[in-house]
Amino acid sequence: MHHAVLAEDKKRAAYRALQDRVVDGEGRASPEQRARAFSNVGLSGPLDSLLGKVATRPARVTDADFAAARAAGFSEDELFELVICAAVGQSARLYDAGLAALADAVAGEEDG
């Protein structure tokens, strides 16, 4: 029964397809940069400032955050990709935190 709770449903699988594409698929930013944006770990400078806000307080993102990232040499297409990776990464962590809490809540119970 625990297996049934943990198994990915169609919706989670569709989100995983999005995650896999934005991090590992073809892109202008390197897969390593995209992975760091996704996990919100190991970023530095203006990119850390911008993507940290995207992950944890998106309403505080400003024009200046983008200007600083551009000045650090990131192109528009790289920023497009990295902002998406940061947003998808944080949402994936929330999704998985919710599913893990559900699995914990029903551990040891009958399927239902």
Added chain:
Amino acid sequence: MRLEVLNRGYGPGTKMLFAVIRLVSRHPVPDAAKLVFYRPDFYGARAKEFTHEAMRGPSAWSVGDRELMAAYVSQANGCAFCVGAHTATARQAYQDGPKVTAVLADLESAPVGDGLRATLRMLGKLTGEGKVGAEDMRQVLAAGVSRQQVKDALAVCAAFNTTDRLADAFGFEVLSPEGFEAGAKYLLKRGYR
């Protein structure tokens, strides 16, 4: 939007489509729609597929319930564009504006069932605090919500945590009330694909 490529980086076919949308709807193309047309192989195609599955795919939650969850999560994130869009869509789906307004003003006193209320409470906590525990989920299940409904609600939550972040980061322009109503009508007719 804050990236010029999202304002202008479209090919002739897409520009033509945007012109048709402007003509037919008599409103500007919402930035949410533009985003999924920019390099759709990177984000838009799979994002649309997932969001449609979460919002319109098989579920014991009604379309109105899921649009209300989208509005509630967006409110927790402080995302004005998505609150406007999904408040309008939930109102139209339910044919009940006051219910939607009441939920966003005060969930605990709003006229909704215990299962939906407990689910919204859990989604608000997950979105606001970044975590929930087994006890939060037991309370939702005790309110009569099935395990699959919890998973379905978490999918809506993931869809709008993603879209809210992109709306605020890229700077989606907030539409007029009429623009949001037109967008809601489209989302109820066609969904997110």
